[in-house]
Amino acid sequence: MPLPVNAELGQASELLMLLASIAYVVAFIFFVLDLVRSSTTINAVEARLASEQAATTRSLASVGAGGGGSTVAEAPQAPVTADDSMDYGSGARRGTARIAVALTVLAAVIHGAAVVSRAFAAHRVPWGNMYEFCTTGALLVSVIFLITLTRKDLRFVGSFVVGLVVVMLCAATVGFPTPVSRLIPALQSYWLIVHVSIAVASSALFTITFAMSVLQLLQTSREAKLLAGKADTAKFLRLVPSALSLENLSYRLNAIAFVGWTFTVMAGAIWAEQAWGRYWGWDTKEVWSFVIWTVYAGYLHARATRGWTGTRAAWLSIVGYLCIVFNFTIVNIYFSGLHSYAGV
């Protein structure tokens, strides 16, 4: 006889989840402030450079052609201010971004406590229904983001990622509120631990690459605009590395996530064999997992096909992520199938 559910701890978990959401919202605001403020700083620097240049030109003109010694520093309209290596230490200190990261760490700690307490309240892994997939998945997104931050300066993508985490938490709390409960017999399998954890981790990685692919597309169109000599209409993208380096990094993350997703599908097949007697039966959930796998396989191949790198590959990455969202929301809620016990 398994231990009874601890309802009080479950309520504490829900409170912690709320606190974490609030902390994330504040972090999100600071990330946006950082983009705005950095943008303003850059504008100011540029304005100063421009006026200095104008002054130098004037003084040169007054000195006359004889001066000649001082060369005017060119202030080229660089399309990218951010460092493509995405390493720290380049550019000015960004106090606001530091606060945003600190707040994200705080939020992630509270969030982690919420997820862990929920697991203890239910005496099992915290991914037994939609609410738990969402909250645990969001935790993974923010933890993976923070881990990546220790190696690379990805703060430019912070507002996107933390924004998505907030959306996921809201979706969980508003869309799929589920009290702590024990598992129904269909989910009582150790494959739940293996299959779903890897699925959530891969989805978290895909979430981050989705944000990067969106930025890549924005940056590509901005780079094209600047090359054509048009005005820069999306100045905040100066904090974002070039489209090419975004593409390269998201490819690396997508490659890891793709292996994870392959494992998810295979572990799912093994579990299906154990639960339903066949490893593959084209159940709606299986169909969409297959579609996602195929789209990302296409993405990996696109990167090795002429004419398909860059923008097209980014679109494939975005389509793949939309399929994941579709699979998690629409398929779970509206499509009937063997997987439709996810707490809805």
Add this chain to the structure above:
Amino acid sequence: MSRQDHGTGVESGADTGRQGSDTVKQDTDARASSKGRGDVVVPALGVVGSLRWAWTQLTSMRTALFLLLLLAVGAVPGSLFPQRPANPAVVTQYLQDHPDTGPVLDWFQLFDVYSSVWFSAIYLLLFISLIGCVVPRARAHFRAVRSTPPRTPRRFSRLPVHGTVEIPAEAARAVGLTPSSAAHQAAAVLKKRGYRVDVRDDATAQPSVGAERGLAKEFGNLVFHISLMGVLVAVAIGGLFGYTGQKVVVEGDTFVNTLIGYDSFSPGSNFSDDRLEPYSVRLDAFDVRFDREQESNYGQPLDFTANLTTQDGPGAEEEQQILKVNAPVTIGGTNVYLVGNGYAPVVTVRDAEGNIASEGPVVAVPSDGLYTSLIVIKAPDAQPDQLGFVGFFLPTAFVDEEGVSFSRDPDPFNPQLNLNSYYGDLGLDDGTPENVYVLDTEKLNELNSRNNDDGGIVLSVGQTYDLPEGKGSITFDGLKRYIALDIHHDPAKAGAFVFAMLALFGLAASLFIARRRLWVRISGHDDGSIVAEYGLLARGEDNRLQDEGLMVRKLLEDRWSVPEGTTGEYRVQEAASSAAGTGQSQNTTKDN
């Protein structure tokens, strides 16, 4: 094809791509652009030429990518429309509800997407394209494994990462280092780091080392793609020789693994009766436990356990086995799965003459989590008129304010039958197969119903109801539980598993192993110092090439006890060869 490779212009090869066809394509592109596209005269191809052209097209990366994405799109309708293999009844219902669009969709095989001509065409073309790509690549890889690392390039400055390590004259003299021994030592260092090495020109004044590592990347890639084909073959074999069937077993009943023992049976295309081993399974008891602690999940199922007595064949020893969800029982080459359960009220129907027309448990189909179940009772043996009953079984019956009965709990605290009754020809005698869970009441005469004067039949356990007009009676004798079993035999399951695992490892190897080439050239200077030039080249995407360059540099410096970073140069090539790099290599050439 990675763009970095194009930048260096030394060598290009896509490890995730299709080398052969891509190289061809580049050449074509180059030719077209140099001549101008308009000048190209298309020669007559002939039959062989056309076939060759079609084959090249099919096996090109672009086609493969297109087919891959088409496969994704093609799979989607299978989740939008009901599928015959999974839900034949729903498809029939859909066709009835949509008489206009249904047949059109059916013509396009949208109810059998995964066995449809068009879906099969997509994946077969994809796999043919795959074979056309894998075979030449496997051959090329076989050659690559057997050959020595590629020849040392003349100028390292064109490599994306390159540098030099200088061993001062006195240090070289102290250990008696010659260019030749330095080359062999560099080779040993690289070998230890996992490179295949080859020392060439070691008798000359400028020996060099060619090194290569990461051949497992391409091997993994090949294993992955071949394993996918293996999975497909395993699925096909399973479909040919396997079988699958369903059986509902009420407590106390026995299922025998013979064709007539099944409620429904789907054999593979190469199935024959003698593949069924005549084992038997008896359901002794079925235990169900619902959540009684938590208000929010009150009545949610927590455990289903079927206690079985099995026999491997007639006369074999009896064995007690436990069957649970997620824990199938393996017997007679098959796996037996618990896929459903419900209540089977035991009912006796007597006809107008007082004879028993039907007796025993009747399977009720649950329609919600509270086990509100649909039940159909047919008594074709009743005389003079056949009798039929349609209604609900409620495990814990309650009546709401409007007088409607409903079930409040999945456990049988107050089991009740709510039935309408009919008499007439049930339509079972003309030989057409009938669904036992459906009774077509249109051609029958109504006896009891909520809408007529006699009202519906409401029975608790032990109660009997006498039908109007003396047509007979019905008794609710008791209650049993039943389980729904799926029985599967798939001889190729293990094969599919092995290939899937191989595919996973192959995939990881192809994505995470870096394939690199590295060269070291040693030159002795007139002043007695020795300079080791090295250069690295990645095949495919490799974001750690710089780190590898630094690491190799450090290993060489350690080997020759050169203080770190004090001598020589280290350079990372950005795009085209830089002026400084060229100058560096010119310096060393001068000393030649």
